[in-house]
Amino acid sequence: MNNFFKTIEEILVDWGRQQRQFPSRSESLKSEILDKLHPAHPVLSKTLLQRGNTPWLSLAFTGLALISLVVGDLLPFGTSRVATFSNKGIEFSSPLSIQKNDSLFFIPPQGYEVPVTDGREFVRTDYSASVRTRHVDDLVETVGSAVRIFGGRVDSSNSSKQYGHISFVVPAEKFESFRRSVKNLVGGRFLAENIYTENLLPQKQSIEKQQKGAGETLAKLRSEKNKLSASHKQATTSIQPKINEVDEKIVAIKIKLDITNDPSKREILKTEERRLVDEKSVFEAELASENTNFSDKLYLLNLQIRENEAILDNAAKEDQKLIGTVATVRGTISFSWINVWQIIRIYVPINLVFLTFGVAAIIAYLIHRRRIYLFLPD
């Protein structure tokens, strides 16, 4: 077959050669043509036969690339919004806002400065993160399980197809492991984290100061109470026998009055009796006054003791709370659904539209350069 083809080609070559011929009035035509020839003018006119129409396609792509570069940041692909759940419903905020939790009961007074010599650390850690994923529901559940695995507790959890949210606490000593596990779950590129730490030493010192103050006051009050009780006992111990003695004397006089008929003696005995009754009244009044004094003072002291005990109790609770806070990390994670285009943008951070148009412009220009345009005179 190839030989036959070659034969065909050879035939055509011969045929073509034989078709070539001069016209019958070749010489007259030739001289006419030669007469038309004139020296070339050094005119810098645009040559007809060049590479080079204007590369419109390449320019168009370049224009689009520049427009996309300028407009690119205005496109919605680049924004990241975080959904957070609140009492008002879903709220959107710019990427991550540090969620600082409520401060402790004890707030150090204004101007309180921690001395440098105290190098203790009571670090409170708050964690917030934002995750982009294509499986919001599943991931919320998985992270919740991870919290429990690390000995933590899920305080609240919401999820939908597009958005999810979880708040939790984990033990401080397991926090780093938990963080790593979350990062492994979602991938570093799709996770944005914020960790807020605060040394609660001022609060701790304030609590300790409170405890010390309250303890000292309490001890002083108790001591006062003991002293009061002792002095009251002493006072009652000294007064009561006197009352008893007077009572006995009154009884003796009454007996004498019963057996004495002599009016003068009876008068003397009655006078003595009246004197002893008065004396007894004085002693009884003294005793009553002592008892009243003692009751009032005791009441006040008990009140103050109870107040200081309450202060100590609160301080102990706050101390426990502080320790608890330091021992755990409170965290929140927000989840939002991500589309394929956003995933590509994460992996290729440059403006893809610009890149695409730019490459297209270059390719169009290279193709244009390769082409040779054969322009024909009018």
Place this chain on the structure above:
Amino acid sequence: MDQNEEKMLIKRAQSGDRQALGLLWDALTPKLFGYLINTTKDKPLAEDLLQTTWLKAIDNLSKFKQQGFGFGAWLFAIARNEHRQYWRKRKNETPLVQEEHDQPDNNRESPEAKIFIEQALAYLSKDDRELIRLRYIADLPVKEIALILKLNFVTVRVRIYRALARMRAAIVS
């Protein structure tokens, strides 16, 4: 004539050298006229088109720049354009008539062989016939044919190959 020689002649012709232009005429006119004869099937028309083509080429010779294609390719492109413009006015294509194929005396081909090829060419489409003319009468390389016809180089090669295959099939049948 090779490319370098042609380039030199064109440069000389552009400076006004009549002899150089005469040499170009001698080298290219047979191919051009043969092509025009085969296309138009009309000698007087072919001569008119030949004249018009050369005149236009001369008028624009100063603007010609050889970049990846030869002067011949440009000349044939002008000739095709002139022919197209002529038929736009006529709006007709002359049918294949044997009498019009009478060749001048210097034609060494026998009439039987000539008709045999013309009949084989009749099995081809108009565009394929054009390809065959440019390839074998004008003796242009495939690259320049692609440039004239504004086609891809590979497309032209494939179409020439297929045209030859069709001609073979026509001959066998």
